[in-house]
Amino acid sequence: MRKLLIWLPLGLFLGFIALFASGLFQPDDRVIHSRLIGQPLPAFTLPAAASDRPPLASAQMATGQPRLLNIFASWCVPCAAEAPQLLALKQAGVPIDAIAIRDARPDVDAFLARYGNPYARIGLDARSAVQIALGSSGVPETFVIDGKGRIAYQHIGDIRADDVPMILEKLRAAQ
Amino acid sequence: MIAEIGLAALWLAAALALLQLVLAFTGLKGNKPDLLAAVRPAAVAQGVLTAVAFIALVMLFLRSDMSVLLVATNSHSAKPWLYKFAGTWGNHEGSMLLWVTVMGVAGAAVALFERALRRDTHMATLGGQAAISLGFYAFLLFSSNPFARIAPAPADGQGLNPLLQDPGLAFHPPTLYIGYVGLSVAFSFAIGALLTRQVDAAFARAMRPWVLAAWVMLTLGITAGSYWAYYELGWGGWWFWDPVENASLMPWLAATALLHSVTVLATRDALRAWTVMLAVVAFSMSMVGTFLVRSGILTSVHAFAVDPERGSFILGLLALYIGGALALFGWRIGAVREGAPFELVSRETMLVINNLLLTVILGLVLIGTLYPLMTEAFGHKVSVGAPYFDRIAGPIALALMIAMAVGPLVRWRRDDGRVVTKRLVIPFLIALSLSASLSVLAWGRIGILPFLGLVIAGAVGVASLAPLWKRNLRRTPLFTYGMVIAHLGCAVSLGGMASDSAFTVEKLVAARPGDMIQTAGWQLRFVQIQPIAGDNWTALQADMEVRRGGRPVMIHPQSRFFASPPTTTSEAALLTRWNGQLYVVLGEEVEGGRWQLRIWWKPFVTLIWLGGILIALGGFLALLGRERRGWLMKWRARAATA
Numbered sequence: 143m144r145k146l147l148i149w150l151p152l153g154l155f156l157g158f159i160a161l162f163a164s165g166l167f168q169p170d171d172r173v174i175h176s177r178l179i180g181q182p183l184p185a186f187t188l189p190a191a192a193s194d195r196p197p198l199a200s201a202q203m204a205t206g207q208p209r210l211l212n213i214f215a216s217w218c219v220p221c222a223a224e225a226p227q228l229l230a231l232k233q234a235g236v237p238i239d240a241i242a243i244r245d246a247r248p249d250v251d252a253f254l255a256r257y258g259n260p261y262a263r264i265g266l267d268a269r270s271a272v273q274i275a276l277g278s279s280g281v282p283e284t285f286v287i288d289g290k291g292r293i294a295y296q297h298i299g300d301i302r303a304d305d306v307p308m309i310l311e312k313l314r315a316a317q
Numbered sequence: 318m319i320a321e322i323g324l325a326a327l328w329l330a331a332a333l334a335l336l337q338l339v340l341a342f343t344g345l346k347g348n349k350p351d352l353l354a355a356v357r358p359a360a361v362a363q364g365v366l367t368a369v370a371f372i373a374l375v376m377l378f379l380r381s382d383m384s385v386l387l388v389a390t391n392s393h394s395a396k397p398w399l400y401k402f403a404g405t406w407g408n409h410e411g412s413m414l415l416w417v418t419v420m421g422v423a424g425a426a427v428a429l430f431e432r433a434l435r436r437d438t439h440m441a442t443l444g445g446q447a448a449i450s451l452g453f454y455a456f457l458l459f460s461s462n463p464f465a466r467i468a469p470a471p472a473d474g475q476g477l478n479p480l481l482q483d484p485g486l487a488f489h490p491p492t493l494y495i496g497y498v499g500l501s502v503a504f505s506f507a508i509g510a511l512l513t514r515q516v517d518a519a520f521a522r523a524m525r526p527w528v529l530a531a532w533v534m535l536t537l538g539i540t541a542g543s544y545w546a547y548y549e550l551g552w553g554g555w556w557f558w559d560p561v562e563n564a565s566l567m568p569w570l571a572a573t574a575l576l577h578s579v580t581v582l583a584t585r586d587a588l589r590a591w592t593v594m595l596a597v598v599a600f601s602m603s604m605v606g607t608f609l610v611r612s613g614i615l616t617s618v619h620a621f622a623v624d625p626e627r628g629s630f631i632l633g634l635l636a637l638y639i640g641g642a643l644a645l646f647g648w649r650i651g652a653v654r655e656g657a658p659f660e661l662v663s664r665e666t667m668l669v670i671n672n673l674l675l676t677v678i679l680g681l682v683l684i685g686t687l688y689p690l691m692t693e694a695f696g697h698k699v700s701v702g703a704p705y706f707d708r709i710a711g712p713i714a715l716a717l718m719i720a721m722a723v724g725p726l727v728r729w730r731r732d733d734g735r736v737v738t739k740r741l742v743i744p745f746l747i748a749l750s751l752s753a754s755l756s757v758l759a760w761g762r763i764g765i766l767p768f769l770g771l772v773i774a775g776a777v778g779v780a781s782l783a784p785l786w787k788r789n790l791r792r793t794p795l796f797t798y799g800m801v802i803a804h805l806g807c808a809v810s811l812g813g814m815a816s817d818s819a820f821t822v823e824k825l826v827a828a829r830p831g832d833m834i835q836t837a838g839w840q841l842r843f844v845q846i847q848p849i850a851g852d853n854w855t856a857l858q859a860d861m862e863v864r865r866g867g868r869p870v871m872i873h874p875q876s877r878f879f880a881s882p883p884t885t886t887s888e889a890a891l892l893t894r895w896n897g898q899l900y901v902v903l904g905e906e907v908e909g910g911r912w913q914l915r916i917w918w919k920p921f922v923t924l925i926w927l928g929g930i931l932i933a934l935g936g937f938l939a940l941l942g943r944e945r946r947g948w949l950m951k952w953r954a955r956a957a958t959a
Contacts, residue, residue, distance in 0.1 A: 155601075163632060
C-alpha cells in the first residue's frame, strides 16, 4: 500500500504529460465552421444603402436561383480589394446582393463609383444587427444562398482571385 | 556590443551550471572535497553572470536599440522610460531571461547564505539547482534567444501592448517570478535531501526561510497582479480564473501547504515524506504553469507569442525534472524513516487538515484549468469558468479558513478537546451574532457563499488574534506575530471578497454631458467629454463630478488610443473611500451624443488586497523572526567563545 502510494504521484504525472503531449501535437483546427449552414437566412428588411439600387429583404433572396450575399462596407479596405473578384463573378452570371455595414449612403455611392457595382440590391445595416444575426464577425464576408433562401456556405474574409472557382463550385452545388 | 556581452554572459552562466552540476555530483560520489570546494564559487559566479545578462537586456531596452529583434518587436522609442524598462520582461524571451536570472541569483544566495544545512546535502542541493537551471539555459539559448540581432535594423519598434503600459508591469512580474522561481530552491532542497537521505527536522529548519521568502514574494506578486487586472482591464473583477492566474495560484497553494508542513517537520519531526513531496510539487506547479502559458495549449488573456516548438521544449523539461524528481522520490523515500507519531487532538492534526484542504483545492484548480485539454482528448473543447471554481473551491476554502482559526489555538503534540472548544467560544459567538444580524439586514439579497464568507471572515478575524490573548506581548516571538498577521490577512481578504460579491451595486447607463446619475447613494454629474493627449497616447476623457454627501470630487475615466501598436484601452476611474471603491468605466459613444458609462460601487473591495499585503507582511515578519533568532544565537555563541 505504502509502496503504491509512493509511486502514485509519478503515475499521475505521466498521465498529465501524455495529456499535454496530445494537446500540444494535435493540429489546431483554425477554420470556423458556421452553425448556420443549411439554415434559412434570418429574416430582415433593410433600407437602401445606395442611391441607384433597391433595398434588400431576406424574402427577396429565395428566388429559386442560388446567389451571393456580400457583407461589405465603404470604409473597409479588403472590401475594395475583393471588388474585382465580385465583378468577375457578376460577369459569370452570378446574382449578388449586398449588405453595407455601419455605412452612409453618400459613402457607399462613392465606393461603388470608384470600385464598380456588381450588386443587384444593397441593404443598409447601420447597427450591425443583421450582421450579428448572420453570425458574421467582420467585413468582408460572403454567403452562398441557395434557391430556397438557405445559407449554403460562408466565406470569411475577402475573396481572392483563386477563390473564385471555389465560389462558383459552391454556387453550382447549391443549385 | 551590449547584446553580445549579454549573450556571452548567458553562455558562460550555462557552462558554469554544467560545471557546478558535474562538480557537485562527482565530488559527492567520490568524496572529493577539492571538487566540492569549487561548487559554491561556481554557483555565485553563475548568479552574477545571469544578472549581467539581465542588466544587458534592460540596457538594450532603455536605449531602444532597434537592431535587437526583441527590442524592435516589443518596444518603441516614443515610450516613457518606465515602460521601456519594464518592457524588458513584457514578452516571452525577456520574461524567460528574468526567470533564469532569478534562478541563478537564488542559487547564488543558497551558496552564500545557507549555513544550517549539512554540507553534503548543501552540495547536492546546489547540484540540483544547477541541473534545473541548465535546462532553462538551454531553452533560452536554443529556442528563445533574447539577444538575437535583426539586420537591417528597423527605424522604430512595434511597441508594447498598451494593456502592459502601466506601472503594474514594473512590479507584478518581478515579484511574481521571484516567488515562482524562488520555489526552485525548495525543489532543489528536496532533491538534495533525497539524494543524501537527510530528511529530518534540521533539514526542515534550513529549508523553511527559503520557502517563506519565495512565498512572501509570490503572495505580493499575486496580490499586485490581481489589483492590476482589476483596474486595468475595466471589467470590475479582481480574479478571473484565467489559466495564467491559476498558474500562479497553484504554486501558491502548494507553497502555503509546504510552509505549514515544513513547520511540522521542523518542530515535531513528523510528515517527512509529505513535506518532501510538497517541495517537489510547489516548483513543479510553477513549471507546469509556465508550460501552459507559453505553449499555447490553453487560451488565456496573457497571450505570449505562441510557438509549438517552445511548447515541446518546455514539455521535455517538465518530463525530465518533475518526472525525475518524482522517480527519485519513489526510489528513495522508502529509506526515509517514518516521522514522529502524534495525537488526534494536536496542532499537528490541524496542520494535516490544512494541508489536505489546500491540496484538494490545488487538485480542483488543476483539474479545472486542464479541463479543456481533457475534454479535447475526447473530441470537444469545453472550458470551465468562474462558476465552477467559485462553487467547487469556495466551500473548501471556507472550511480551510475555519481550520486556520482553530489550528493556532491547539497545542503541539496533544491537547484537550474541551479546552480547545472553550478557547473558541468568543469567535463562535461572533459568528452567531454576525449571521443573525446579516440574516435580518440582507436576507434573500445575498448568496449563500458571500453570506458564509462574511460570517467566517468576522469570526476568523477575531480568532486569528487569539494566539496573542493573555500573552506578554513584548516577549511574544516575532514569528508568532507573523503568523497572527498573516492569518488576519486571510480573514481581511476573505471579508473583502465576500463584501464585493454580496454588496456590489452595478449600473450601466447611456448619459449625455450634463446628465445626473444616481446609484448606491452616489450622485455623479457627467460634466463633459474632452480629448486629451498623453506621452504616447490620446484619449477621450469624461469629466465627472461625484459626491456622496460631502464635497464633490472630480473623476476622469478615459478611453485611450495608442498609436503603436494601434489599440484602444479603457482606463477606469477609481475613487477610493474607507468603505469601498467607486469604479467608473467610459464606454462607447451611442446615438444622440450619449456615452455608455458603467458604474460600480464596491463596498470594502480594497480589503482583498489589503489582506494580501497583510499576508505577505506576516510572512516577512516570520522570516525576520527566524533569522533574527539565528543571528542572536550566533552572536551569543561567538561572545561566549571570545
